[in-house]
Amino acid sequence: MSKNQNTFIKKQKAELKKRKQKEKLEKKLDRKHQPKDGSLDNMIAYVDEFGNFSDTPPEPPIVKKTNSTQSNQNRVKSNQNLRNHE
Numbered sequence: 590m591s592k593n594q595n596t597f598i599k600k601q602k603a604e605l606k607k608r609k610q611k612e613k614l615e616k617k618l619d620r621k622h623q624p625k626d627g628s629l630d631n632m633i634a635y636v637d638e639f640g641n642f643s644d645t646p647p648e649p650p651i652v653k654k655t656n657s658t659q660s661n662q663n664r665v666k667s668n669q670n671l672r673n674h675e
Contacts, residue, residue, distance in 0.1 A: 634642045 634644065635646050636642060637647055
């Protein structure tokens with residue numbers, strides 16, 4: 590009786606192995622037929638200020654514009670004051 594049991598188990602293992610190989614081949618073919626889109630835009634992920642990932646780029650920060658003529662005038666005055674003290 591042990592011979593019958595051994596052959597039965599061997600047959601079951603062989604069937605299981607064939608089934609797994611067939612499933613693996615089907616998965617491989619499915620992956621092969623799927624369209625590949627490896628563009629850079631699809632691979633980029635952005636991180637927001639809270640550490641969360643998103644697909645959209647963050648909004649650019651708002652920069653306050655300063656009056657450049659006032660800052661230039663202040664520099665000229667400070668340079669003149671330094672020269673006067675020498």
